[in-house]
Amino acid sequence: MGRAPCCDKANVKKGPWSPEEDAKLKSYILKHGTGGNWIALPQKIGLRRCGKSCRLRWLNYLRPNIKHGDFSEEEDNLICSMYISIGSRWSIIAAQLPGRTDNDIKNYWNTKLKKKLLGDQKKGRVDKRGRGNNPNREMEKRVVGGFNYLMTDNMDIGNCGSSSQRMSYCPAMALPMSTLLQQPMQYNNHELPHPSNFDDHTLIRKLLIKLGGRFYDENDHHAVSDRFPDITDGSSSRNPGHEQLVNDRAASPIPMSHLLQSDSHFTLGLNANNGYSKEGLEGLEFLLGYDETIVRDSAGLLAGVYGGRGGPSDGTR
DNA sequence: AAGAGACACAACCGCCTAATT
DNA sequence: AAATTAGGCGGTTGTGTCTCT
Numbered sequence: 001m002g003r004a005p006c007c008d009k010a011n012v013k014k015g016p017w018s019p020e021e022d023a024k025l026k027s028y029i030l031k032h033g034t035g036g037n038w039i040a041l042p043q044k045i046g047l048r049r050c051g052k053s054c055r056l057r058w059l060n061y062l063r064p065n066i067k068h069g070d071f072s073e074e075e076d077n078l079i080c081s082m083y084i085s086i087g088s089r090w091s092i093i094a095a096q097l098p099g100r101t102d103n104d105i106k107n108y109w110n111t112k113l114k115k116k117l118l119g120d121q122k123k124g125r126v127d128k129r130g131r132g133n134n135p136n137r138e139m140e141k142r143v144v145g146g147f148n149y150l151m152t153d154n155m156d157i158g159n160c161g162s163s164s165q166r167m168s169y170c171p172a173m174a175l176p177m178s179t180l181l182q183q184p185m186q187y188n189n190h191e192l193p194h195p196s197n198f199d200d201h202t203l204i205r206k207l208l209i210k211l212g213g214r215f216y217d218e219n220d221h222h223a224v225s226d227r228f229p230d231i232t233d234g235s236s237s238r239n240p241g242h243e244q245l246v247n248d249r250a251a252s253p254i255p256m257s258h259l260l261q262s263d264s265h266f267t268l269g270l271n272a273n274n275g276y277s278k279e280g281l282e283g284l285e286f287l288l289g290y291d292e293t294i295v296r297d298s299a300g301l302l303a304g305v306y307g308g309r310g311g312p313s314d315g316t317r
Numbered sequence: 318a319a320g321a322g323a324c325a326c327a328a329c330c331g332c333c334t335a336a337t338t
Numbered sequence: 339a340a341a342t343t344a345g346g347c348g349g350t351t352g353t354g355t356c357t358c359t
Contacts, residue, residue, distance in 0.1 A: 038345075039343090051345090052345080052346095055345075089348085091347060091348085102347075106348075
């Protein structure tokens with residue numbers, strides 16, 4: 001047995017919201033709140049909208065103190081830096097930018113920032129909001145040069161290494177991410193797992209998988225990498241087993257707490273001894289196609305993002 | 318002036334996880 | 339325990355507007 005259906009799909013209105021609908025939704029929520037139940041909300045107000053749609057409209061447009069457009073220099077910087085660090089986790093990025101919604105940031109990234117970083121501006125065109133191409137922007141100076149090593153039209157840094165097809169674009173020599181991020185970013189720790197409370201398995205697992213991370217457990221004699229040796233021979237882009245491997249990673253994750261407490265490793269280069277495991281560095285070297293120094297720096301940056309664990313350590317390799 | 322293409326962004330879609338029955 | 343939905347999230351699409359030719 002499950003719950004009752006959320007709404008009558010055939011009877012809900014779709015498409016742009018009218019000012020009347022906006023006014024109804026806004027005034028009701030301001031007076032009564034959502035009541036923790038978006039599905040019931042449209043019926044109470046008399047809107048022919050799906051609860052999901054109401055939620056989206058409120059969060060992205062009607063909510064008080066929402067800012068639209070005119071991203072500042074600092075906001076640009078933060079978005080770029082966080083994107084490099086954690087990829088397209090728009091909700092986390094939005095949490096660092098008061099008044100900005102994940103949808104807004106996502107749109108801004110997809111339509112402007114990414115192109116800017118890729119150096120893909122149409123010659124002579126200035127964007128409609130009059131921001132134009134400002135060659136003096138600090139963020140551009142700092143990031144663009146390095147980004148062009150890391151990105152092509154067909155890939156983005158957040159996915160580098162996650163797709164066998166995309167991986168072929170990863171250069172043999174690239175600038176370390178740490179040099180692109182000359183100043184360490186400050187994150188609100190409540191949004192990211194902390195090493196002492198490393199139990200957000202879902203979040204971390206997603207990131208690791210996205211980055212091409214391998215879960216490796218010395219007690220597991222049937223580690224996925226053993227079953228799919230192609231992952232280490234550089235032929236994964238042509239081997240159908242690679243896709244199965246990716247699915248396998250997602251299907252049977254090893255809990256992060258276990259990885260950190262036992263003799264296990266995961267291939268962002270960090271092990272239970274707060275250093276880089278040999279397997280980790282090799283995994284990253286392969287997955288990212290970088291040399292040892294670059295992998296070490298990148299792993300350190302990622303470790304910093306996830307609460308400061310790890311960092312370069314000597315003698316592990 | 319008109320058509321084509323580019324752009325911006327609101328809204329939808331589909332997936333995942335947690336909660337509920 | 340299994341089935342099903344709600345809520346949340348990231349990816350994608352639809353469409354109105356702007357710019358160029």
